[in-house]
Every structure is written in C-alpha cells, then in structure tokens.
Amino acid sequence: LIIENNILKALTASFNRSPSQRNMLLESDAEIIRLRDGTFLAITVDSIVEEIASGLYTDPYLIGWMTVTASISDLTAVGAKPIGILLIENIPSEYPADKLQLIQKGIHDACCEYGTFVLGGDTNSSYELQMGATAIGIIEDENFISRLGCQEDDLLMISNPMGLGMGFALTQLFYKQFNIPYLPTPKLIYGQLIRKYATSCIDTSDGFIPAICNLIELNNMGFAISKEFDDFIDKCVLEIAQKTNTPNWFFLAGPHGEFELVFTILPSILNEFLAEAVKIEWTPIVIGNVIKKPGFQYAINGKNIILDGFTISNLFGQSKGDPKTYMDALYKMHQRWELQ
C-alpha cells in the first residue's frame, strides 16, 4: 500500500463527508461537488513546498509556472474547465524583488497558457519561500471521471511519453552537466476528451509508477504493461539515461512527475477515441491493459516480471525526502533485480 495514503486516511478519519461531494478520499485528482443546477464543481489545492526546500526548483519563473500548473493538472485529470485560481504565497521578507517579479511572471504566463485567471489569494511572510494554489473548475455535464472505475481488459493509456519529471530532477540535482527543459503544460482539452471516453484517469504529478499504484490500490485491479519502458520514455530523458548509465525505470519512479495523464479505456471505443484525439492534434499511447490480479506486471524480453511498484512509490518517503538517500535506495533495488 501507499504509505502516504494511509497518513492521509489517518489525518482525515474524524472528518465528516459532505453529502454534495461525489468522490471519496483519494478517489479523484480534484474534489467533485454537485451544484444545485446539476453541474459539478472541481476544486483542488497543491503546494510547491518540498520542491523548493530540496533545491529541485531554483528558477523563480519555474516556481511561478508550477504553482499554477500543479493544480491545473488536477483539473485536467477530471476534465474540468478552470474558473480560476487562488494563490498562497509565503515569502521571506528579504526575498529579492527581481526574483519575486519572475515568480509572478511565471504565474501570469501559466494562467494565459491555461486560459485562466488569478482570482485572489493570501500572502504571508515566512522563513522559507513556499507557494500554493487552489484551482476551481466546472464540469458542465453529468459525465465525470475519477481515478476509480477501470475494469478488467480496459486498455491502459498515457497522454504522452513519460519521464520528464524525474529527468529534470536527476539533471538538476545530480547530473548537472546535462540539462532537460522542464515546463510541463497539461492540456485541459485532453482531459475533457478523456472524461467522455475513459473509465479512470489520474495525473502523473508524482510520477508514472506512483500513478499506476494509486489506480491499483483504489480499483483493486492489476496493470500489465506490454510496451517496453524505452518505448514510452521521453527521448531526451532516454538519451541522458544512456549517457549516465542510469536504469530507465528510475525515470518512472517518481516522486517528481511530468504532469501527464494515465487513463483506462474500453477496447471497443479505442478507435473512436483516437479519431477524436487526432482532431485536436494529439496521439495518446496504449501501453498495456487492466488485469484482474492486483499488481504491476511488466513484460520484458517476452517474460512477465512483477514490479514492486508500491515499494518504489514509498521509497522517497522512507528516504526522509532526501534525494541522495533516495538515489542510493533506487540503485540498491536495481542491483537486487539484476541478481535475480
């Protein structure tokens, strides 16, 4: 099981649920609330705290961009149209004015990209720079999608190649001679199309493997990946994996994600869905299918192996959030596999 989910369950165990809320805890990337007129409100909050504290995000423009993007990605995963965002800015009193301007520019540009607006917010003086945003969206009909709902034999799909999140993290923190451009831009229209066709959807804000594990845990289903990792990892990332001799699956391990979508769809409507996707110049990728037995299977060299996705998903937390400790733990895990 995903340890972080258990912490959340413990934290919220005593809280009452709203009768208007359509999703349970962890079931959806954004909270889904039924309004009087039958439409749904989608709301979500995300903070950029650990990414700044760990030194992963140093560029103020990126910090501003990601403040908006992290919560817009959640709206994308539920197929909502954004109404706007509220900012939470905790700013050290001595923070340089020019950097603060760049943060605001990142926020502004991201809002323009997603066609949304800053509605308001709260600013505090703080020891550390910390950003956050609540995003509010509308789902304009009765079709809503969450992480819950996939069935055996559904196809497993991704919105785009994976690995940019960890590719950026590893080059930013370890392989500093390399540079991976990182400015994730979730496509709200993809989510709106997915909402009409798919049976479940989740974003990869925490990386690909944790996204799959969340789907396993919630749906009590398994996922068999039939496409080679190398065939759906981003080309820039693969190049760096080869140059640095890093196992390719590290780039799927999280916890830093690429803000793409993982979703499932009935095989019978795949062609119709792909035809609609072409119209918006998008080529989603089939990478496997849903199986009955909960777990994570990966067919490599024609042989099915069981990937312990949950151990991987929990490894960063167990490394106390320290990137170096985490990398060591990933390498140890990789060595154990190679010995098998």
Place this chain on the structure above:
Amino acid sequence: LIIENNILKALTASFNRSPSQRNMLLESDAEIIRLRDGTFLAITVDSIVEEIASGLYTDPYLIGWMTVTASISDLTAVGAKPIGILLIENIPSEYPADKLQLIQKGIHDACCEYGTFVLGGDTNSSYELQMGATAIGIIEDENFISRLGCQEDDLLMISNPMGLGMGFALTQLFYKQFNIPYLPTPKLIYGQLIRKYATSCIDTSDGFIPAICNLIELNNMGFAISKEFDDFIDKCVLEIAQKTNTPNWFFLAGPHGEFELVFTILPSILNEFLAEAVKIEWTPIVIGNVIKKPGFQYAINGKNIILDGFTISNLFGQSKGDPKTYMDALYKMHQRWELQ
C-alpha cells in the same frame, strides 16, 4: 494608505482579471464569481503562518479551529453559505502525533460549528508547522455585498464588542498572568442577514482599526465613531486593560483580530434590520456613521479627534512583525498623543 495593500497591488499588477469575477482586488473579503445559473461562488484562502511562527498560537486545537475559522469568516462577511473547505497542512516530520490529532480535532469541531465539511486538501512535509484553508461558498441570489458601497450618513455598525483578538495576543505574549478565552466563532447567519441590508461589510480578522482603514481606502469615505471605545470593547478585555494599565485603543489596533464584522447600513432601514436581528438572538451595535471627508474621527470627551488609523495599521509591518517592537511603537504613539 495601507502598505500591505500596495504590496498586493504590485504583486498582482500583471495578472489579468476574470470576466466572471464581480469584485476587484481588495474589494471583498472573498472573491465573488458569477456562475452560469446566476448564483455566485464565494471563494477565499487564508493561512495560519505568522500566528504560529510568532508563538501567538501554541495550542494545537486552536490552530486547527482557526485554520477553518479564518476562511469561514471571509465567507461570513460576504453572506455566503459554505460548500466546504480544502486544507493545506505543512507539517514537520517530527511533529508529535498527539498534537496533530488535536489540530485535526480543532478542524473537525470548527467544521461542525459552521455546518461545513473538509472536501480535500494537500499535505506537505515542512520545517515549520503551517496551516491554511480555502473555503468555497454559494450566494444564492443576486444580492451580494463587499467592502465597497457605503455612502455618507450610513450608520457604522459592529456585530459584537471588539478587542478579543488583541486581548488574547497581549495576554498570550506579554501579560501571561492573565488568560482570555479565545475561540472566535463567526456567525454565518449574521452575514446572510447583513448581506440583505448593509451597504458594505468587512471582517475584523486583522483587528478593528485596520478594518475601518480598509473601508476608508476603498470607499474614499470617512468614519466618525461616536461611541466611546470603552463602550464597545469586550468586558473581559477592558478589565485586563485596566489591570495592566494598557491604553484601550491598543485592543482595536490589530493585527490580530476577533473575526467579528464591521458594516454600514442606511439609517432608514436600521429598525427593520434590528428587528430581524432580534429574531436570530443577535444585537448588533451602532458605533458611528460615514462622513464625506476620508479619515477616522473619534469623539472623545465631547471633542472630535482625528485618529491616524493608517499609521496604526502599518505599525506591525513596520515593526517587521516582531510583537515586542510593535508594543514599543504603540506606546510611543500613545505618549505623543498624551503630549498633545
């Protein structure tokens, strides 16, 4: 002018405004967004950061209670009905589990008090404990109220006696031999009634004088207070003011507030409004009226004096948020007045 407002204006200067948003920056305690069906969404975010960092909030239950209350107070000031809240919890990894439970209990109890629900949230690991909440509400008809709208001769009213916020702060930080019970409980039904009758409304989350100054700045109007401060300061607070020989106006100065409401109303509908208030067992208090000349007048011993509310409102920020420096600055200001 209020310096903090200028900082906010600078921070948000480059942002585009949503065409659906009914209020401009600083005009409203909560952001007001028109929905397709003609109702309004009210949304707001508030953080409990400086209150924890400064040692003002040490009781975990109070921290949880105030996390909910700070944003519910904003919904109260616009007369909205809450849909629910999203939590932002930044928790140090070594934070004791029993204290964390008390925070959650404070959140739970406050949600029950306001008839609302935790819908979701985001949890991060952080060096310091920091809490925040977004509150979402609905305004079910076309009447909406903001900080903007008062006219000359409107009556100035308050929802209840003032001063508990600063009374709590001074006993918590300086006069530790005294104890002021502090668990603010904004009454959503008061706000819903105010929305129907009043011309402007603001909460006193930052204290009474800063609330008045926000109304002055926004409306470009003045406020003449005809009631003696002693007659609308909370009795418990007055007692401590006398025992500690603290000037009474310190308790109105902010920045820590009592989460009551300050609002303005046409004199011609005062009686009708008071009759409605009686029905919900509430006795709002008239303390003065709106005047043409922008500023803050206070009639003391039959003589009008001009209170420099803006200097007072900016004093805490200019004291770099340090409570001791702020107290010294308040005393210096008081001595200058006594010399006049």
